[in-house]
Amino acid sequence: xxxxxxxxxxxxxxxxxxxxxxxxxxxxxxxxxxxxxxxxxxxxxxxxxxxxxxxxxxxxxxxxxxxxxxxxxxxxxxxxxxxxxxxxxxxxxxxxxxxxxxxxxxxxxxxxxxxxxxxxxxxxxxxxxxxxxxxxxxxx
Amino acid sequence: xxxxxxxxxxxxxxxxxxxxxxxxxxxxxxxxxxxxxxxxxxxxxxxxxxxxxxxxxxxxxxxxxxxxxxxxxxxxxxxxxxxxxxxxxxxxxxxxxxxxxxxxxxxxxxxxxxxxxxxxxxxxxxxxxxxxxxxxxxxxxxxxxxxxxxxxxxxxxxxxxxxxxxxxxxxxxxxxxxxxxxxxxxxxxxxxxxxxxxxxxxxxxxxxxxxxxxxxxxxxxxxxxxxxxxxxxxxxxxxxxxxxxxxxxxxxxxxxxxxxxxxxxxxxxxxxxxxxxxxxxxxxxxxxxxxxxxxxxxxxxxxxxxxxxxxxxxxxxxxxxxxxxxxxxxxxxxxxxxxxxxxxxxxxxxxxxxxxxxxxxxxxxxxxxxxxxxxxxxxxxxxxxxxxxxxxxxxxxxxxxxxx
Numbered sequence: 001x002x003x004x005x006x007x008x009x010x011x012x013x014x015x016x017x018x019x020x021x022x023x024x025x026x027x028x029x030x031x032x033x034x035x036x037x038x039x040x041x042x043x044x045x046x047x048x049x050x051x052x053x054x055x056x057x058x059x060x061x062x063x064x065x066x067x068x069x070x071x072x073x074x075x076x077x078x079x080x081x082x083x084x085x086x087x088x089x090x091x092x093x094x095x096x097x098x099x100x101x102x103x104x105x106x107x108x109x110x111x112x113x114x115x116x117x118x119x120x121x122x123x124x125x126x127x128x129x130x131x132x133x134x135x136x137x138x139x140x
Numbered sequence: 141x142x143x144x145x146x147x148x149x150x151x152x153x154x155x156x157x158x159x160x161x162x163x164x165x166x167x168x169x170x171x172x173x174x175x176x177x178x179x180x181x182x183x184x185x186x187x188x189x190x191x192x193x194x195x196x197x198x199x200x201x202x203x204x205x206x207x208x209x210x211x212x213x214x215x216x217x218x219x220x221x222x223x224x225x226x227x228x229x230x231x232x233x234x235x236x237x238x239x240x241x242x243x244x245x246x247x248x249x250x251x252x253x254x255x256x257x258x259x260x261x262x263x264x265x266x267x268x269x270x271x272x273x274x275x276x277x278x279x280x281x282x283x284x285x286x287x288x289x290x291x292x293x294x295x296x297x298x299x300x301x302x303x304x305x306x307x308x309x310x311x312x313x314x315x316x317x318x319x320x321x322x323x324x325x326x327x328x329x330x331x332x333x334x335x336x337x338x339x340x341x342x343x344x345x346x347x348x349x350x351x352x353x354x355x356x357x358x359x360x361x362x363x364x365x366x367x368x369x370x371x372x373x374x375x376x377x378x379x380x381x382x383x384x385x386x387x388x389x390x391x392x393x394x395x396x397x398x399x400x401x402x403x404x405x406x407x408x409x410x411x412x413x414x415x416x417x418x419x420x421x422x423x424x425x426x427x428x429x430x431x432x433x434x435x436x437x438x439x440x441x442x443x444x445x446x447x448x449x450x451x452x453x454x455x456x457x458x459x460x461x462x463x464x465x466x467x468x469x470x471x472x473x474x475x476x477x478x479x480x481x482x483x484x485x486x487x488x489x490x491x492x493x494x495x496x497x498x499x500x501x502x503x504x505x506x507x508x509x510x511x512x513x514x515x516x517x518x519x520x521x522x523x524x525x526x527x528x529x530x531x532x533x534x535x536x537x538x539x540x541x542x543x544x
Binding site: 008077 | 295357360
């Protein structure tokens with residue numbers, strides 16, 4: 001399935017003009033979301049209009065990649081066979097804006113060490129193709 | 141001028157259910173028709189008088205067994221002459237379809253609407269385990285080919301393949317903010333199992349202890365195996381009639397006092413503002429905005445338990461306990477027992493009764509109000525029931541009153 005032996009199987013998103021900034025920002029090491037020019041609102045998932053001021057002047061911009069674990073779960077169920085169960089699925093709240101939130105994985109730490117409130121930063125996982133999955137690791 | 145609560149022109153005139161079981165191996169349309177014809181007969185109607193259909197989710201692809209039949213299959217199989225019909229996923233949960241039917245009869249576009257929900261997930265999954273969404277085992281393609289889009293784009297690539305994961309994120313946040321525990325959550329599952337023992341149609345009827353619950357394998361923390369409902373095959377149907385058309389039918393119909401369908405936050409599994417609540421918060425709030433009855437008037441509650449945590453969230457949202465206090469309120473389970481202050485999920489819910497996906501709660505609420513619960517009948521002639529279904533961005537509920 002194209003996944004490197006040290007990386008888990010992942011379903012790939014359908015990359016389009018509307019979401020490419022998100023799924024390929026990792027190529028340049030950046031976590032990108034759409035941002036409204038006039039009012040500065042960060043937008044996720046992508047939308048052609050700012051939900052706050054309805055402006056069409058929205059464009060990708062990079063965030064710091066820093067955030068806090070809002071919630072998490074240790075997935076034990078083997079939906080797909082993998083040696084890394086349990087793995088951590090998390091909701092990470094990004095520093096830039098209240099409510100700017102992303103479902104992701106917390107990696108590079110023991111699953112049992114993850115807790116709500118944990119400070120994290122983005123890391124990217126690439127499977128030698130054109131998608132960079134934005135994951136998070138603890139800020140040491 | 142006072143606002144008219146239009147749904148009160150509607151009533152439930154009959155209910156029906158097919159055989160329910162694990163891996164029945166039966167044609168899903170056959171199961172669906174069994175339930176539909178049972179409901180029509182129960183109402184004292186004949187099929188030529190059914191002039192509407194409402195269903196969830198209708199005919200669609202997706203997870204195997206998720207839907208047993210759509211509008212057109214049922215219409216054609218029964219040769220119904222329809223004035224109005226609807227089916228689809230974009231509704232306020234599974235019971236949103238019943239709300240649609242209520243509004244249809246109240247507005248006069250139909251008189252007797254057949255509502256149904258049918259599943260055959262147990263047979264579809266075969267000997268395999270419950271599959272993750274979009275994975276090859278779930279018919280999602282070869283893994284290299286399937287590309288999630290829409291809302292799935294933001295969860296499946298992060299290995300969150302199931303509502304078990306998404307609801308676990310809600311539950312964990314609730315545990316964090318309010319100190320809720322697995323032992324407290326267990327009350328929902330243990331209560332369901334106790335009630336299922338009194339329901340001949342239920343899937344899991346053997347006694348279960350707290351130790352059994354805690355020892356079961358973890359699925360997605362804090363949700364273990366017995367926090368997840370059990371896939372089954374089966375269909376449920378109800379007939380929604382306009383009250384003036386229901387006079388003289390076989391039964392005194394169940395009243396529809398109020399409906400709750402609101403969603404005022406973002407329609408998303410992961411972008412909801414307060415993940416300890418989910419969209420059902422707004423549906424529940426709306427229900428009480430449309431009636432003078434209060435939570436203390438409710439005699440029996442049938443609250444969705446696709447995952448045990450969702451029931452806890454409905455209990456809080458509907459005001460049976462304060463926000464954040466659901467865990468403590470459930471502790472010990474006495475309050476929610478058949479002889480408790482709020483008998484809950486009296487047929488075993490989906491956790492033990494089987495994943496009939498929303499409609500089972502409505503069916504049971506009606507049965508209880510008609511006093512036909514048999515061994516599991518709530519004592520004291522219950523007159524007010526709430527039936528609620530949905531979790532995550534889905535939520536819809538009905539407040540029902542006893543036959544008259």
